[in-house]
Amino acid sequence: MIAVSTFKGANVAVFGLGGSGLATCAALKAGGARVIAWDDNPASVEKASAAGFETQDLRAIDWSSVAALVLAPGVPLTHPAPHWSVSLARMGKVEVIGDIELFCRERRANAPASPFIAITGTNGKSTxxxxxxxxxxxxGHDVxxxxxxxxxxxxxxxxGTGRVHVVECSSFQIDLAPSLDASVGILLNVTPDHLDRHGDLAGYAAVKERLVxxxxPGGTALIGVDDNHCQAxxxxxxxxxxxxxxxxxxxxxxxxxxxxxxxxxxxKAGAVTYRFSVAGVGSLRGGxxxxxxxxAFAACEALGIAPDKIVAAMKSFPGLAHRMEQVGRIGHVLFVNDSKATNADSAEKALSSFGNIYWIAGGKQKEGGIEPLRPFFPRIxxxxxxxxxSDAFAATLGDHPHVMAGTLDKAVAMAAIxxxxxxxxxxxVLLSPAxxxxxxxxxxxxxxxxxxxxVLALPGVKAI
Structure with a gap:
């Protein structure tokens, strides 16, 4: 745990008592702050109280004595409307920040030279x-x-010296980190997502931009330039x-x-200085x-790691669960779990990586549905x-072969057969729900x- 010493002796309000909220309370308390914790969910408040944290309805506190409000990233900061705790903090002229900001301040205060790699993007940031x-x-690094x-x-x-922090940042977290200052900042892409929380695409892109x-000083920005927002x-x-x-x-x-x-x-300056391939690495399939x-290559090279060592290490990458995760095989049939594909843009990555696909799709659809995926229908x-x-997706699919499976268990059974x-x-057989x-x-x-x-319960399956 990181003891947050930068608020030692101060009163700090914390709203949102999920996993990161409780971790924030513990870190602030360990650093000597007085923590006042609250949540809209009574069960979360009870859990925090049982863990030994002071709980009090933030509507009843004296905001003039509070140094900061630390907000959980899932709590609205601006859109569709600021949460009531944010409005109270602003009325009291109290800064509203998040746990990423606390980390940044602690790093600057105690180990400013320690490497800090921060990654964001609509898709691909977890991988x-x-x-x-x-x-x-x-x-061989302490990571x-x-x-x-x-x-x-x-x-x-x-x-600390020699320790590297590799931190994935959502747009919600960046919005609560006004002094985010990674030594290597990575922005992969910007496509429509979370527009209800940022107002519009321009607002969402502006938040992402802040990370890079x-x-x-002395750091590097790595930016994917395959969309107009990121080019700019x-x-x-x-x-x-x-x-x-x-x-x-x-x-x-x-x-x-x-x-x-x-x-x-x-x-560099138009000349090729290094060449490598990950085409044969199953966990890194697709463009x-x-x-x-x-x-990853550019980030690790920025820390001084030799290119050949970077590439060799990449080849043993096992991949992430729910992100084009190869689950098992039955004979010639491969089963792939891409449950993380919660929008069409993310599902496109999986659909473009395979042919002869038996596609399991659906759930609570996002704006645009699967219309952007029409060019990939011939692969399915x-x-x-x-x-x-189901009904909306069926209308988009039209005459393209599809089945109204209804539930995941029925879909897996049908697709396997x-x-x-x-x-x-x-x-x-690809679960990539979009x-x-x-x-x-x-x-x-x-x-x-x-x-x-x-999948693993199917007769004859061999787990991968």
Whole structure:
């Protein structure tokens, strides 16, 4: 745990008492702050109180004595309207920050030279974060990974000499970290997401930009430039005087990393200085993972790791659960869990990586549904629709073969039979829902686990 000493002796209000909120309370208390904790959920308040934290309704406190409100990232800061705790803090002229900001202040105060890699993007950030941490660990580094992936940032070990923090940052977390100053900042892409929390796409992109615009002195910004927002962001960050490495899977770049066939090439001033490939690494299948590999390579190289060592470490990357996770095989049929694909843009990555797909899709749909995926329909042998979006997705699919499976268990059973009967050598049963899970499952992790359990229960399956 990181003891947050920068608020020692101060009163700090904490709203939102989930996992990261409780970790924040513990870190502040360990650093000598007086913590006043609250949540809209009485059960969460009771849990915090049982853990030994002072709880009090923030509507009843004297805000003039409070140094900061630390807000959980899931609590609205601006849109669709500020949470009542935010409004009270602003009325009392109290700053509103999050746990990433507490980490940044603690690092600056106690170990400003310790490497800090921060990763964001609409899609790919979890894989990139895990890949960087994997390479660092394989090359002998003391690495701490957390943030929006896995462990709350303040539950990690404290910054120190020789220790690298690799932190995934959501747009909600960046919004609560006004002085975010990574030594390596990575922005992979910007596509529509969380617009209800940021007002519009421009507002969402502006929040993402802050991660790379805030890179500290001597640091580097790594920016994927395959969408218009990120192209403009890269230009602005470069004009501000910060070093920028551009990443593209679509076009050559003069200074950065791009694709040459299946090879990734690094160029400087237009000249190729290094070439490698991850095409044979199953956990890094597809063009989107080529971009993730580019970002990981550039980040690790920025820390002084030799290119050959980076590439060797990448080849043993096991991948992440629920992100194009290879679950098992029955004969010639591969079963892939891509439950993390909660929007069409993310599902596109999986659909573009396979052929002869038996696609399980559906859930609580997002804006645009699966219309953007129409160019990939020829890759799909049959679609098995589940959840609340079934009728809407069926209308988009039209005459393309599809089945109204309704539930995941029925979809897996149907798809397994059809894929086995196809007689092809490359059939893939793919769960890539292009939807949120909330109509039938609490989250994408539980949906993915259900898929994995159903697949592993099939007769004759060999787990991967």
């Amino acid at each position: 990139t974060t895990a890949l960087i941490a994997h390479v660092l660990a394989k090359t 701490q990974m957390g943030g929006n992936i896995g462990t709350a940032i303040l539950s990690l070990e404290a910054p 615009a805030g890179v500290g 962001i890269a230009d602005r960050v470069e004009r501000s005087g910060k070093p920028v490495v551009r990443l593209s899977i679509r076009n050559p770049v003069a200074d950065g990393l791009s694709l040459d066939g299946t090879d990734i090439i690094r160029t 989107h993972n080529a971009q993730n590999a580019m970002a 042998a049959r679609t098995y629709l589940i959840g609340a979006s 059809d894929a086995a009967a196809s007689g092809t050598t490359d059939a893939v 939807c949120a899970s909330y109509d039938q499952f609490p989250n994408f992790e539980i949906r993915g686990k259900a898929f994995r359990d159903l």
